[in-house]
Amino acid sequence: MGAVVALADLVDARRVWRGDSAPAPQGDQPTGLAALDAVLPTSGWPDASVSEILLPMDGVGELRLVLPTLARLTKGKRPVVVVAPPYAPCAMGWRQRDVKLGQVYLVRAPEKDVLWAAEQCLRSGACSAVLVWPRLADDRALRRLQVAADTGRSLAFVFRDHRHLANASPAPLRLELVTQPNPVIRVRKCRGANPPQSPVPFADTVH
Numbered sequence: 001m002g003a004v005v006a007l008a009d010l011v012d013a014r015r016v017w018r019g020d021s022a023p024a025p026q027g028d029q030p031t032g033l034a035a036l037d038a039v040l041p042t043s044g045w046p047d048a049s050v051s052e053i054l055l056p057m058d059g060v061g062e063l064r065l066v067l068p069t070l071a072r073l074t075k076g077k078r079p080v081v082v083v084a085p086p087y088a089p090c091a092m093g094w095r096q097r098d099v100k101l102g103q104v105y106l107v108r109a110p111e112k113d114v115l116w117a118a119e120q121c122l123r124s125g126a127c128s129a130v131l132v133w134p135r136l137a138d139d140r141a142l143r144r145l146q147v148a149a150d151t152g153r154s155l156a157f158v159f160r161d162h163r164h165l166a167n168a169s170p171a172p173l174r175l176e177l178v179t180q181p182n183p184v185i186r187v188r189k190c191r192g193a194n195p196p197q198s199p200v201p202f203a204d205t206v207h
Contacts, residue, residue: 029155032068035200036185041192045069045173048153050146052171054162054188058086058133060179065202066157067097070129073155074100078128081121083107084114086133115141122148122156129155143170177202 030037030044037043045051055062070080080103082089091101109117111134118132122145130149134141137160149156162176165188172191178184184199 029069030072031065032072033065033200033202039187039196039198039200040173041190045155046191048150048155049173049191050142050149050156050158050171051173051175052142052158052160052169054160054165054174054176056162056177056179058159060177061183061202062159062177063089063094065175065177065185066129066131067094067099069155070094070104071098071100073128074103076128077103079103079105079126081105081107081118081127081130083118083121083130083132084109084111084134085131111135115145118156119144119148122152122154125152125154127152127154129157131157131159133159139168139170146170146172 028044029042029047031040053062053065074080075098077100080099082104084107089106094104095101107117107121114132114134115137118130118134121127121130132145137145137158142158145156145158148154158171165174165176169189171189174187174189176186176188178186178199183202185202186199187195189195
C-alpha cells in the first residue's frame with residue numbers, strides 16, 4: 001500500500017497543480033436592490049436571460065422586485081412589455097417608482113397564447129424586458145423563452161407559483177419570494193455560483 005501523504009504537502013511541493021476558480025461573469029443589469037445584487041454572481045439579473053420568480057400567490061409585492069429595473073430600462077426608451085398579468089398594474093405606483101409609462105405596453109392574451117406572445121416579444125429584439133405570468137409552462141416552454149431572450153438580448157421575468165420549485169428549470173436565475181414570517185427573497189438557483197444559504201430581506205411591497 002502506498003504511503004499516505006497530506007495534500008497540503010503535495011501542494012506546497014508543487015507536485016499538484018492547483019487551478020484558480022473561474023471568475024463569475026459580470027453583468028450590467030443590476031436589480032436595484034443592493035442586498036440582492038451582493039449575493040448574485042452577476043451582481044444583478046443575468047443578461048439576455050430568463051429570471052424565474054416563484055410566488056406563494058399573486059400580488060405579494062412581486063413587482064416591487066423588478067420596478068427599479070423597469071425604471072432604469074424605460075429611461076433608456078426601450079419598450080417593456082407586460083404579458084397577461086393576473087391583476088392590473090398600479091400605474092400610480094409605477095410612476096412613483098420612476099417607471100416611464102409611455103414605454104410600457106400591456107398585452108392581454110388567452111392562456112393558450114401567453115407563452116407565444118412573450119416569446120415573440122423577446123425574440124423581436126425591440127423590447128428591453130418582458131414580464132409574463134404563464135399558467136401552463138413546462139421545461140420545454142421555459143427553454144424556448146430562454147432562447148428567445150438570448151436571441152433578442154432582452155430580460156425575461158417569468159412569474160410562477162412556488163409549487164414549481166420542485167421541478168427542474170432552464171432559467172439561469174430562480175428566486176422565491178417568501179412572505180411568512182417575514183418577507184424574504186431566497187435564491188434557489190443562480191448560474192455561475194452556488195445559491196447563498198441566507199435569504200435576502202424583502203419589504204416595502206408595491207403592486
